[in-house]
Amino acid sequence: MSETPLVDELEKGPWPSFVKEIKKTAENMEKRAAQGMDIKLPKTARALLKQLEISYKDKKTHWKHGGIVSVVGYGGGVIGRYSDLGDKIPEIEHFHTMRINMPTGWFYTTKALRGLCDVWEKWGSGLTNMHGSTGDIIFLGTRSEYLQPCFEDLGNLEIPFDLGGSGSAIRTPSACMGPALCEFACYDTLDLCYELTMTFQNELHRPMYPYKFKFKCSGCPNDCVAAKARADFAIIGNWKDEIKVDQEAVKEYAKWMDIENEVVKLCPTKAISWNGRELKIDAKNCVHCMHCINKMPKALKPGDERGATILIGGKAPFVEGAVIGWVMIPFIEIKKPYEEIKEIATRTLEWWDEEGKFRERLAELIWRKGVREYLKVIGKDVDVRIVKAPRNNPFMFFKKEELRPSPYIEELKKRGMF
Amino acid sequence: MVKTDFGPPKYDTMLHPIIKRNYGKWKYHEVIRPGVIKRVAESGDVIYVVRFGTPRLLSIYTIRELCDIADKYSDGYLRWTSRNNVEFFLTDEKKIDALIKEVKKRVGFPCGGTWDAVTGKYGLSNIVHTQGWVHCHTPAIDASGIVKSIMDELYEYFVDHKLPAMCRISLACCANMCGAVHASDIAIVGIHRTPPLPDDDMVRRTCEIPSTVAACPTGALKPDMKAKTIKVDVEKCMYCGNCYTMCPGMPLFDPENDGAAILVGGKISDARRPPELSKVVVPWVPNEPPRWPTLVKYIKQILEAWASNARKHERLIEWIDRIGWERFFEITGLEFTEHLIDDYRITPYFYGELRTSVQFRW
Amino acid sequence: MTEVTYTEEEKKKILEQLSKKTWKIPELAKVIQMDKAKVKKIVQDLIDQGIAAYWSSGSTTYVATKAYVQELEKKRAQG
Numbered sequence: 001m002s003e004t005p006l007v008d009e010l011e012k013g014p015w016p017s018f019v020k021e022i023k024k025t026a027e028n029m030e031k032r033a034a035q036g037m038d039i040k041l042p043k044t045a046r047a048l049l050k051q052l053e054i055s056y057k058d059k060k061t062h063w064k065h066g067g068i069v070s071v072v073g074y075g076g077g078v079i080g081r082y083s084d085l086g087d088k089i090p091e092i093e094h095f096h097t098m099r100i101n102m103p104t105g106w107f108y109t110t111k112a113l114r115g116l117c118d119v120w121e122k123w124g125s126g127l128t129n130m131h132g133s134t135g136d137i138i139f140l141g142t143r144s145e146y147l148q149p150c151f152e153d154l155g156n157l158e159i160p161f162d163l164g165g166s167g168s169a170i171r172t173p174s175a176c177m178g179p180a181l182c183e184f185a186c187y188d189t190l191d192l193c194y195e196l197t198m199t200f201q202n203e204l205h206r207p208m209y210p211y212k213f214k215f216k217c218s219g220c221p222n223d224c225v226a227a228k229a230r231a232d233f234a235i236i237g238n239w240k241d242e243i244k245v246d247q248e249a250v251k252e253y254a255k256w257m258d259i260e261n262e263v264v265k266l267c268p269t270k271a272i273s274w275n276g277r278e279l280k281i282d283a284k285n286c287v288h289c290m291h292c293i294n295k296m297p298k299a300l301k302p303g304d305e306r307g308a309t310i311l312i313g314g315k316a317p318f319v320e321g322a323v324i325g326w327v328m329i330p331f332i333e334i335k336k337p338y339e340e341i342k343e344i345a346t347r348t349l350e351w352w353d354e355e356g357k358f359r360e361r362l363a364e365l366i367w368r369k370g371v372r373e374y375l376k377v378i379g380k381d382v383d384v385r386i387v388k389a390p391r392n393n394p395f396m397f398f399k400k401e402e403l404r405p406s407p408y409i410e411e412l413k414k415r416g417m418f
Numbered sequence: 419m420v421k422t423d424f425g426p427p428k429y430d431t432m433l434h435p436i437i438k439r440n441y442g443k444w445k446y447h448e449v450i451r452p453g454v455i456k457r458v459a460e461s462g463d464v465i466y467v468v469r470f471g472t473p474r475l476l477s478i479y480t481i482r483e484l485c486d487i488a489d490k491y492s493d494g495y496l497r498w499t500s501r502n503n504v505e506f507f508l509t510d511e512k513k514i515d516a517l518i519k520e521v522k523k524r525v526g527f528p529c530g531g532t533w534d535a536v537t538g539k540y541g542l543s544n545i546v547h548t549q550g551w552v553h554c555h556t557p558a559i560d561a562s563g564i565v566k567s568i569m570d571e572l573y574e575y576f577v578d579h580k581l582p583a584m585c586r587i588s589l590a591c592c593a594n595m596c597g598a599v600h601a602s603d604i605a606i607v608g609i610h611r612t613p614p615l616p617d618d619d620m621v622r623r624t625c626e627i628p629s630t631v632a633a634c635p636t637g638a639l640k641p642d643m644k645a646k647t648i649k650v651d652v653e654k655c656m657y658c659g660n661c662y663t664m665c666p667g668m669p670l671f672d673p674e675n676d677g678a679a680i681l682v683g684g685k686i687s688d689a690r691r692p693p694e695l696s697k698v699v700v701p702w703v704p705n706e707p708p709r710w711p712t713l714v715k716y717i718k719q720i721l722e723a724w725a726s727n728a729r730k731h732e733r734l735i736e737w738i739d740r741i742g743w744e745r746f747f748e749i750t751g752l753e754f755t756e757h758l759i760d761d762y763r764i765t766p767y768f769y770g771e772l773r774t775s776v777q778f779r780w
Numbered sequence: 781m782t783e784v785t786y787t788e789e790e791k792k793k794i795l796e797q798l799s800k801k802t803w804k805i806p807e808l809a810k811v812i813q814m815d816k817a818k819v820k821k822i823v824q825d826l827i828d829q830g831i832a833a834y835w836s837s838g839s840t841t842y843v844a845t846k847a848y849v850q851e852l853e854k855k856r857a858q859g
Contacts, residue, residue, distance in 0.1 A: 009708040010563055013570030016526050018475040018552075018562040025477040045477075048552070055551035055560070056707040059673035063555040065666035073422055073827060075834030075841055081553060097553060101425060106498040107432035110485035113496075117478040117485075126478045130498050133548060133596040140475070140553060155421040159431075162424050167834070167841035168804075176500065179442035180433060181457055181467065188442065190429045201423040206827075207834065207841035208805050208820050221688035221776045225500050228693050228774070229601035229686050240780045253536075262538060266731055268690055268777065287777035291689045291731070294535040298446040309776045316595035319635045319660055321762075324601060324686075324693045324774035331780075354816070358629060358804055359840060371772070385778040387771050623855045626801070664840075 004049050006056040022049050025126040032121075044125035044141050047091035051083060063095070071151040074205045077163025078147055094143040095125070098150065099136035099164040101204075104194045105177050106131065115157040123150035134214065135174035135225075136164040169207035170200045170349075173215035176224040178237075183297060184290070185219030186237030186306040187334035193217045195338055196345065203349070210356035213349065214314075220302065221290045227314065227325070232362040233345060234311040234325045235334070241303035242283030243292070249299035250279045263292050307333045310344070312374070313363030323363040328374065330385035344378045351377040372397075434495040434507045436465045452541050452579050453529035454514060466508040468517055470527040471544050471569070471576055474502040475552065475562055483524050491517045501544045501586075503531045530577040538730040539579035542572055542721075547589040548596045550608075556659050557591035558608030558676040559705055565589055567709045568717050575721070582728040583736070584687070585721065593658050601684035603734040604720060605696045606713065611675040613638075613655040614668040618647040621667030630665040656762065677704045678713055682720060683735035692775030694735055699747075701757035716752070723750040784821040790814065794822045795831065795845065802835050802842035802852065 002008050010019045026046035033042035051062050064082040071078065079097040086093030103112070116137065120126060125141035132138040142150060154161045164172035173196050176182070178189030196215050197204070216227030219237040227234035253259065259274045271285035272292060279299075281292070293300045310332060311325030334341060348362070351374070356365045366374045375382060400418065403409060412418035430438065440459035448456045455467040484504060488496040491513055492506040499505060504527070508514060518529045533540035545568065548554065550561030568587070575581055588602040592609075599605045621627070627648060631639045638654035639661060648661075648668065661668040680703065684696030699720070703713045720734075727749060728737040738746045747754045793812055797803065805823065809816040823843050826832035833846040844852070 006708045007563070010566050013566070014528070014573045015566055015569035015576075016471065016473045016528070017566060018473040019566075020526070021473060021475050021477045021480060024479055028477070028479045052551060056563070059705045059707060060671045060676070061551050061554060061557050063551075063553065065555050065662070070834060070836075072420060072830075075827070075836065075843075080836070081555065095553070103427045103432045104429040105432075106500075107429055107437075108496055108498075109432055110488050110494045110496070112427060112432065113481055113485050117481050120478050128476050128478060128481065129474050129549075130472065130476050130481070130502065130504070131474075133546065135500075152420055155424070159427050160421070160424060162422075162426060167836040169841065174500075177497070179444070180429075180437050181444065181465075183444040183446055183457075185442070194426070194429055198425050201425055205423060206824060207836070208823075210804075210806070211840060223686050223688070223693075226601065226686045228776075229684075229695075236776050238776050257536075262730060266690055269779075283780075285779060287688075287779055289688045289690055289777050294689055297448075297536065311774070311776070316590075316593075316600055318594050318658070319633070322600040322695055324695065326772040326774060327776065327778070330778060353806075358807070359633065386773055388773045389771050391771055624852065629804075 004053040007049060007053050019049070022052075022127065029121070029126050038122055040123055040146055041091070041125055041142065043091040044095070045127055047089045048095070048125065048127070048141065050089050051085055051092050054085060071148050071163065074163060075207045076166040076169045076205055079166055080144075081141075092141075095141040096144065096147065098124075098139040098142065098147065099132060099134075099166055099172065100139060100154065100161050101164040101172050101197065102131055102135055102137050102174075104175050104190045104197070105180055106135070107177075107180065109159070112159040112161075115159055116154070116161060119150060119153045119157065123153065134164070134171050136172050137161075163205065165204040165207075165212075167207040168209045168211055169205070169213070170203045170209070171212050171214045172204065173197050173217065174225050175217035176219050178217070178219040182219060184222065184237075184293065184302060186239055186302055187219065187235075187308055189217040189219045189235075189237070191336070192235065192334060192338055192341070196342070199342055200345075209349070209353055211359045211361055213352070213362065215345070221288055222294065228311050229314050229322075229324050230316070231314050231325065232312065233348065234314055235308045235341070236311060237302075237306065238288055238309045238331065239303040239306045240331055241305040243281050243286060243303060244301040245279055245281065246299045247278055250274075250296065251277075253296050253299060257295075263295050266291055307331050310341075312348070313361070313366055315361045315363050319359065320364050320367075326363075326366075326371070327386045328371075328378070329380055330383050344380075347378050432495070434465070434493060436463050436509060437495075437507065439463065449532050449534035449536070449579075452577060453518070453532050455532060464509070466511055466514060468506045468508060468514060468529060469499065469503050469531045470505070470521055470529055471531050472502055472504050472527055473562065473566065474544075474547065480525050487517070487520055487524065491520075499531075501531070501546050503544050528573070528577050532579070533581075533584055534579055535731070537579075538582070540581040540583055540585070541577070541579045542575035542581060542585055542587070544576070545569060545587045545589055546599075548591045550591040554591055556594060556662060558610050558671075559591050559606075559678045560707065561589055561591045563708060564606065564678070564710050564713060567714050571714050571718050572721065575725075581725050583731050583733045585724070585734065586685070587717070594663065600681070600695055601686050601693060602696055603682065603684060604717060605681040605684060606717070607679050607681060609677065609679050609702065610657040610659055610670045610672070611677070611702065612657060612670055612672040613650050613652050614659075614661055614670040616648050616650065617667045617669065618645065619667075621647045621665060623667075625665035625667050630661050630668065633660050633664045635660060673705065677702045679703075680713075680716055680720070683738055685733055685735060688776050690731070691736060692777055698758055699750075699752055701755055720750050720752070784817050786818050786822055790818065791822050791826070794819065795826065798823075798826070798832050798843060799845045799848055802844045802848070804840075804842055808843075
C-alpha cells in the first residue's frame with residue numbers, strides 16, 4: 001500500500017499533476033544518486049511528499065515560521081523554511097527556497113534552463129516553481145549549508161543566474177512579453193524592466209527598506225502582468241493621440257464580425273461609430289481601454305505618441321486594505337536611457353525610505369502623507385487625470401501664501417499661530 | 419571573490435532569432451486554434467506560439483524534457499507566461515500537431531489557455547496560485563491540491579474556447595496574498611477564523627513584543643508587560659494572521675475552522691471597464707483534502723452560471739453589473755449571508771476619488 | 781551618489797547595538813541618533829565582513845550581529 005494515499009488522489013484527472021512532478025523528481029534523484037552522481041539531497045522530494053500527506057491528514061501546514069539564511073553579503077533571495085516534523089522526517093528539516101531572478105519576460109534558451117537544472121540537481125531537492133508569484137524562478141527546498149555553494153555554482157554557469165529579491169527590499173521586477181511578441185506594446189517593457197533590475201541591484205539584494213517594493217512593466221492597458229493591482233510602481237504602456245485605423249482591414253472584419261454590437265456598443269465612452277464603410281473614432285473621447293484594438297488587431301493600432309501611465313501604490317490587502325494603483329503620472333515618455341523614470345523611482349524610494357514606518361507600503365504612506373506631498377517629491381504637477389472626480393468634502397488645506405492679508409491673520413501671527 | 423549583483427541574463431540573449439529580428443515590429447496576431455497564436459511581423463515573418471498548461475511545481479527532469487522538446491521543435495527557445503503556462507515557438511505550422519502530441523505524451527501538459535477576442539471565444543487560462551502546504555508557513559488552505567482539483571473539473575474550458583469572455587481564476591493560501599488574487603474574476607483566498615493562541619514561552623524567546631503589537635491592524639493586541647507576552651482582544655481580532663507573520667509565538671491554525679473564501683468580479687485589464695477589486699460571495703468553505711469537493715463545486719457553479727448567461731465579451735463583473743447582485747445570487751444559487759456586508763474597521767476604499775484606471779481623455 | 785564615510789567609533793557604537801537584538805535600520809538610526817545612510821553603510825560593511833547578518837521572517841528584514849542571529853535561530857529551531 002502507498003505511504004501517501006491522500007496526495008496520490010491528486011495524480012488522477014486530466015490536469016497535469018504536481019504530485020506526479022514530486023514523485024518523478026524523487027524517483028530520478030534516488031536513481032541517479034545510486035548511480036554515483038553527485039546529488040546532495042536525493043531524498044528530499046520523497047520527504048516532501050510524506051510531509052504533504054501529513055498536512056492533508058491534519059488539514060494544516062507543517063512549515064515553521066521564517067528564519068533567514070542567505071548567501072554572503074545578500075540579505076534576500078532566500079526564504080528560510082524549517083519543518084516541524086524534522087524529528088520524524090529528517091530529510092525535510094531544512095527546506096529553504098531560493099529565488100532566482102528570471103530573464104525578463106520569462107524567455108529562455110534551453111541552454112540556460114539546463115544550466116539551472118544541473119545546479120539544482122546537485123544542491124537541492126530538484127523541485128522548482130516556474131514561476132513564483134512575483135516572477136522569480138523558485139528553487140524549492142535545500143539545506144542551509146548548500147545555499148552558498150549553490151549560489152556560487154549559479155554564478156559560474158556559462159549563462160549565470162543571480163538571486164532575486166525578498167524581505168524588505170525591492171522585489172524582482174517583472175514585465176510582459178512586450179515588443180518581443182506583441183503588437184500592442186507602447187514601450188519596450190523588457191528593456192525598461194531589465195534596466196530597472198540592474199539599476200537597483202543593491203536595493204534588491206540588501207533589504208534596508210520599510211517593507212517590500214515592486215516594479216512591474218506592462219506594455220499596454222491590458223496589463224498582462226497585473227501591475228496595476230500588485231506593483232507599488234506600475235508602468236503601464238499608453239498613448240496620447242488617436243488610434244490608427246486601417247479602413248480596408250476593418251472592412252475585412254465587417255464581412256463576418258458584428259462591429260455594431262461587439263465594438264461600437266461596447267466602447268465605454270461611445271467614441272466609435274461605424275456606418276458600414278468607415279470606422280470613426282472620436283480621439284477626444286477615447287479613453288484607450290483597448291477593447292476595440294483587442295477586437296480588431298489587424299485593423300486598429302495604438303497611436304504614435306506612445307509612452308506610459310504610472311500608477312502608484314498597488315498592493316494586496318495586508319495590512320490596511322487592497323489598493324489598485326493610483327494614477328500619479330498620466331503620461332510619461334519611456335525612452336532609453338530612461339533617466340526621467342529612474343529619477344522618479346529613486347525619489348519615490350528615498351522618500352518612502354525616509355518617511356515610511358515599519359511595514360508600511362508606499363500606498364499607505366501616501367495615504368498618511370497625502371497625494372500633494374508625493375507629487376512634490378517626484379516633482380510633478382497636479383493633473384485632473386489623477387482623480388475620478390474632485391473631492392466631495394470641503395476640508396481642504398490651504399497654504400499660507402494662498403491666504404489674503406487680514407487683521408485676523410495678523411492676530412494669528414501675534415499669537416504665534418501662523 | 420564571489421560574483422554578486424550581476425543580475426539576470428539579459429533578455430535579448432534569450433530570444434528566438436525570429437523574435438529578435440522582428441522585435442517591436444509585430445503587425446498582428448491571430449489565434450488559429452485553442453492554444454496556438456500566430457504572430458505576423460511587418461517583415462512578413464511568422465511565428466506560431468503554442469501554449470501548454472503546467473502545474474507550476476515542476477521537476478527539473480520535466481524541465482529537461484521541455485528543453486529536449488524545445489530543441490527539437492522550437493530551435494532551443496521557450497517561454498513561460500505570467501500565468502504559469504509554457505510556450506514554444508514554431509516557424510513551421512505543419513509541426514504543431516506533432517509538438518502537441520509529443521508534449522502530451524512526454525510531460526502530460528495540455529495545449530490551450532488562450533482566448534480569441536476577435537471572434538469573442540475565450541478559453542480559461544491557468545490558475546495563478548501560491549505555495550500552500552507545499553512550502554508556506556501561514557496558509558489556511560493548500561494551494562496546488564485545490565488548483566489541481568479545480569482544473570481537473572474545468573479542463574474542458576482550458577483546452578477549448580467555450581467562454582463568453584476572459585475569466586481569471588487565482589488562489590492565495592492566506593490573506594497575505596502573494597499574487598494578484600484580489601483583482602480576479604474568481605478568487606479563492608485562504609482565511610483563518612480563530613484568533614491567535616499565544617504561546618507565551620515562544621513569544622518570550624523569539625518575538626519583539628512592541629512591533630508585534632503594532633502590526634495588528636485592528637488594535638486587538640496588548641502587551642502583557644508583567645508576563646512578558648501578548649494578550650489578544652478576541653472581539654477585535656479578524657484573524658488576518660499579520661501578528662503571526664511578525665512573531666512565531668502567535669499561531670492561529672485551527673484545522674476545523676481554517677478554510678477558503680470565494681471572491682468574484684475583479685479585473686485588471688482596462689478593456690471596456692476599469693480595473694476593480696473582487697468581492698466576497700462565499701464567506702467560508704472548509705478544507706476538504708484531498709480534492710475539496712465543496713469548493714470545486716462552488717467554483718464550477720459560478721463559472722458555468724456566468725458562462726451560460728453572459729453576453730459576448732462580458733466578464734463576470736460586467737455580467738453582474740447588467741443583471742444585478744440580487745440576480746447573481748439567484749442564478750448561481752449562492753446564499754447571501756451577513757458575512758458579505760463589509761464591517762472591516764479600516765475601509766479599504768480610502769482615497770475613493772483617486773483614479774485607478776488608465777482610462778482618461780487627452 | 782556621495783560616498784558615505786564614518787569613524788571607527790561610530791562603527792563600534794552600532795556593533796554594540798547589533799549584539800543586543802534584531803534591528804530595523806530606521807529604528808537603529810533613531811535610537812543612536814545617527815544618519816540613516818551612515819547606519820546603512822556601516823551595517824552593510826559589517827555584513828560584508830561577516831560580523832553582522834541579516835535576519836528575516838520572510839517578508840520583513842532585520843539586522844543583528846551574526847552571533848545574535850545564530851543564537852536566535854537556535855532558539856526558534858527548538859520551538
